[in-house]
Amino acid sequence: MLATTNQNNLPAMSHSALAEIAESALIQGDLRGMTPAQRIEYYLQLCQSVGLNPLTKPFIYVEMKGKLVLYPRKEAANQLAKNHGISFSEPKVDVTQELITVTVSVRDCSGRTDSDMASSPLPKVLRTKQTPS
Incomplete structure (x- = not known):
């Protein structure tokens, strides 16, 4: 009701x-x-x-x-x-032949820090061709 x-x-x-x-x-x-x-x-x-x-x-x-x-x-x-006084670092991006990994760090207004990273497969169209040695 x-x-x-x-x-x-x-x-x-x-x-x-x-x-x-x-x-x-x-x-x-x-x-x-x-x-x-x-x-x-x-x-x-x-x-x-x-x-x-x-x-x-x-x-x-x-x-x-x-x-x-x-x-x-x-x-x-x-x-x-903004509400919790958290700032972010510039993301660190690492690209390998098969993975892209991004790491971000944060800091709150009391100075506490934390970071996390995530990886994802690099799409095949973005992978470079490697010639056999």
Whole structure:
């Protein structure tokens, strides 16, 4: 049962409707079963909970492993970095014959640092031909 409106001018959700949203999105990790109104409510609540401006479209819908999920865009990362005082180093890119590896380091306002790297196969069209010796 929908009640009056909330601060976002959307219908306020009943407890059972909120439970359905929580079960589908938080437990199952799938937004597919939600109505468009429930997805909007979930989107706005997620943005509010992590301090993101929903008007900047920080998330997009992506189908991943058969589930509809919210995937953070660069706008989400930029806002979160600004809100939490996080700075990024220039990415270090290493390209070999078959792999491209990117490493990025971050530092927060307290001086804590972290880094991570990811590798992906280099597309065959970008690989150089090597002549036999």
